[in-house]
Amino acid sequence: MATTSPLGIDFDHYKWGFHDPEDKYVFKARKGLDAEVINQLSHMKGEPDWMRAYRLHAYEHYRQRPTPKWGANLDQIDFEDIYYYLKPTEGKGRTWEDVPEDIKRTFDRLGIPEAEKKFLAGVGAQYESESVYHNLKEEWEKLGVIFLDTDSALREHPDLLREYFGTVVPPEDNKIAALNSAVWSGGSFVYVPEGVHVDIPLQAYFRINAEKAGQFERTMIICEPGSYVHYVEGCSAPTYMADSLHSAVVEIIVKEGARCRYTTIQNWSTNTYNLVTKRAVAYRDATMEWIDGNIGSKITMKDPSVFMVEPGAKAEILSVAFAGKGQHQDPGGKVIHAAPHTQSSVVSKSISKDGGRAGYRGLVKIYPGAHGSKCAVRCDALILDDQSRSDTYPTMEIEEEDVQITHEATVSKVSDEQLFYLMARGIKADEAMGMIVRGFIEPIIKELPLEYAVELNRMIALEMEGSVG
């Protein structure tokens, strides 16, 4: 049952809650984490010594660091009850036919190959801990663009990895990033040479299959001066009784005059903890854009960040969060102005419904000397019923006087006047509600590739069904 849905977003139910048998897995590490598991993982991957040492160092830090107490409640995660490394298959498909049959079936059901044919420059697919498929269209390969899973990149481009790995998100950054640094596996590595514009998106799709699995992909994007790339990722997992953990680290380097756009639409099942560290460094006149849609998961905590370290760098963060029953979406964004004449804009739109909790937790930091910088933060929330909750925590730390900073936030309900107006035009109540909600997230929808925008709109329309009356 192939579908053309590029996101795998479903409507009445979480359609991607199915799972495959695990008996064919090539390797499944025992549950829990210690130095032995890490050594074993590194050995199986045939990694250089420096990476193994790096992992062990990160593990030590992970052990010593307490679980964060701020934000969403993470006390229910039992870090010892998780499979940290699951290898479903040997090798990786370069053509779709090479991918093992049952995994292929999964991605067929998620619609990945269809999507690739239609509108992508390249596609990566990760299943559990390992990447199972990566392909980049030849025209881009010829221009020197690299699009690989990160393990392969470590083998094929060791110097690039060694130069940049962990420079944007060091293992000491936070406990969850330390955990990822210790057990990372898979993820995408993207390198765009100077002046190359990859003008159709690259996509990666991440899938967790086994119960109590942890997925720790590590993604790195390097944009050389004057280049452009748009990277899109989608995520899903089966629905189990026990929770899964997804904890990615994403490091992005945007050099002089380059532009990078990173779009995430996460639709993890509602028993997945999604704890992600995403960070970019933007150099002179570079632009970094995060477009971050959070629809699924039980708890999401992430704050896509941009460190603007040279004059003229720009950051844009667009964030949409939709929290339904039992969900706590705690996304946000950080813009760090560490150089003069840097500019940032943050727009957050959150919707909560059926007892869900959604919000925005952000940071604007302006260092001394970052004169002439500008930052505007806007957070809007819609709460659709009286059981749901919205939180807005937009912290601002301004240490330079010659700057312009504004912050605005609103929380409201769908106004009766708007509904009345639409219904007076013959539109049914829930359709009208859906239209208003779609209008509410319009600023973000219009930044998505067309297929994604259509999916998100359809999803909102269906989520809104039965929400009136």
Added chain:
Amino acid sequence: MSDPIVEQSAPAPGLGREAVLALSERRAEPAWMRERRLEAWSLYEAMPLPDPNADAWRRTDISGLQLDEVRPILDGQTRGGGEAWPRWVQEALAGAGERRGGMLVQRDGRTVHHAVDEAVRGQGVLFLDTHAALSQVPDLVREHFMAVVRPDELKFRALHAALWDGGTFLYVPPRVEVTLPLLSATWIDTSGAGLFPHTLVVADEGSKVTLIDLFGSDPMARQTVVSNATELILRDGAQVRYVAFQDWGPGVWEFGIIRAHLARDATLHSLVVAFGGSLVKTDIESLLRGSGGRSEMLGLYFGDETQHFDFHTLQEHFAPHTQSDLLYKGAVKDRARSVFAGLIRVHQGAQKTNAFQSNRNLILNAGAKAVSDPKLEIMANDLRCTHGSATSRLNDEHLFYLMSRGLRRQQAVQMVVDGFFAEVLDRVPLADLRVQMQQEIARKLEEM
């Protein structure tokens, strides 16, 4: 009514259980108050200082606080001489300025002047220092004292509850409207002292009153700690305007709280003005507990030199059809720091709520810093809630425009700053107070 001013005094030794007992003894307090003080003292000893990493404290460094050095003022002795009085108290004492419904002046926790307008007294209004209230209307005090602010909330609240001394008590009977503002002035003379004044206002159903609470001191050679608490109880339909205006001298560290409980259809207008002190951390909270309650919360602060101001505000809506509207504006100069952290919390069921919050900061030179930290926690859906904050600096174009019209730079800056604060000043219908604020702002701008 005023006590004679006694000669030179040094603060008594140390905070401790003995000091609590001695204070209670000197004030000839009933046993229940003594017991409550002692309980609070045990709490104080048991509680740690606030965690410097906690959200409410991470922007305010109190590692320089030396609580062990603090001396309570046990004998109420104070240095004599009216020349130390600030001009506003002198003028008020001399009967200048606007007419007042009553005036209460305290130095080092001791009442030195107390006058209540006959008409106000005739209305059954009680306006006196908190100790006098404890002996004259013990039941009323017992019912409300520290029912709004609890000793176990924070080490500084426990300290306050154990050693509270001085402060103002105001009770307005049902449906009584006090047309003239009541003025209370609190002054600290003793350097190195700890002062813990307690203000308690009970505005009964349908009553209306204005209380202006002024706080000040000389420059203090030694660290002087103030942990004050103001409890405002507004019963159904009560209307209260409360102004806390502080101009502490350098050396004063303040850890204060102003918390209001608003019942059905009650209206509170609060204004917090801060100019003085070395380090000031004040919580200003409005708890809207009855439907139809409305709280206007205004703030104006201006820090210079190395002053550190930290305001945490709370607009907490428990009931439907409630409204809160907050506007805090601050300027910082030299190496001053200001922190504004405002939270709007709307509980489930508090439908048809309107909650607004706005913080604006003006940075007058490089080296000064303003932090704005607004937050929303919303658990109802049928409401309108906004917050906004903006931080800006003196705009060179505005200054240039004014200077090209022949103004000196100093005058131009003054005009811009006045314009910045006008939005708050215009909402305060107390002419004397506005003049005082403008004078203080002008004084702070003199060295620019």
